[in-house]
Amino acid sequence: MNTAPFTSLADLARKAPESGIVEVMNRGRARGGVLGLWAGEGDLPTPRFIIDAATRSMAAGETFYTWQRGIPELRQALADWHAGLYGTAPDMERFTVTGSGMQAIQIAVEAVSDPGGRILVPTPAWPNLAAAAGLRGAVVEAVPMRFAASGWMLDREALADAAARPGTAAIFVNSPSNPTGWVATREDQEFLLDLARRTGAWIIADEVYGLFVYDEAPSVPSPKGRRRAPSFHDIAEPDDRILFVNTFSKNWAMTGWRIGWIEAPAALGQTMENLVQYSTSGVAVFMQRAAIAALESGEGFLDHQIERTTRARGIIADALEKTGRVRGASPHGGFYAFFALEGEKDSRATALRLIDEAAIGLAPGLAFGAGGEAFLRLCFARDPAQISDAAERLTHWISASL
Secondary structure, eight states: OOTTTOOSSSSHTTTTTOHHHHHHHHHHHHOOSSSEEOOSOOOOOOOOOHHHHHHHHHHTTSSSOOOOOOOOOHHHHHHHHHHHHHHHOOOOEEEEEEHHHHHHHHHHHHHOOOOOOOOEESSSSOOOHHHHHHHHHHHHEEOHHHHHHEEOOOOOHHHHHHHSSEEEEEEEEOOOOOTTTTOHHHHHHHHHHHHHHHOOOOOEEEEETTTOOOSSOOOOOOOTSSSEEOOOOGTTTTTTTOOOEETTTTHHHHHHHGOOOEOOGGGHHHHHHHHTTTTSOOHHHHHHHHHHHHHHHOOOHHHHHHHHHHHHHHHHHHHHHHHHHEOOOSSSBBSSSEETTTTTHHHHHOOOOOOOOOOOOOGGGGOOOOOTTEEEEEOOOOOOOHHHHHHHHHHHHHHOOO
């Protein structure tokens, strides 16, 4: 859209990038009949027990302003859930409820970076972080990961060189990764934490997909026996410069609810409260009651989600491998297949062709930054039968078109 006539519009607002994913989604929606696997969400609706908790809250009249950082019951539930997952008992004062994981990221960026501060991002990476940092006036520096047949890996030397330069405010670490499926090992995290301690940089740790890990992935058993990805919680001290950002969206099928949280050193509680106050002034109480229900009663639903996602992963990974024309590693974590097709270097053009010629919608890797230009992202957090349909459409198109 041409904003030229509106010369008084703020420069940072005018330069906010369009989403390369949304462009493909809009094309597919306009065409109709497209199997859309472009967005990062599953096909299961929010479970009834979560909805019922919100309904009871609204019926009880909990529709007023509330605690800026979240109601104490939810913040304690978050502390208890973390204790069951990581084996430690964090203070509830470490937690602030946010209006989505996206807002948690925005608050994290606002908290650690002044305009002009440098934020290092191993790429390919979810593009919203870079956009949020840009709106803050921060400078995002992509540090491309290395890709091999076994999967993606950090370029530690490049990260260390970048972090050593003046003005480094933070390192953004998303593990398991959207879109690559990379899972940081404990050694990766020890390297990153040591780097942050030496340079004074913060770590913004996005561990949203931490429970979606597969056979090949490095993993850690929780005290309750649930398998999870390695976490900075395993190695960090309470006062380390780490901001954890997370969301209820993925684990409990609550993408449309827009509720998440940020975990920070307890001493930053007032800062977190201020940043919430001057953005949304808090999250609706009835949504927070729903979040408590998810934490306290959602283990069975989580098991179901992970089981069907694991089956769907196997279906799409096997289908792509059998074509012999795909470059990419089966994801170790998360719920995305990230792959490149033989001879196809422009992922935007390929994604648009797939809509028109195969009626399947994938996200172009170009949207995920340096290193992703030739890749496509497919979300397999769906009914395995639907992923079988997607695999058939995709492999038929590959054999006919490449």
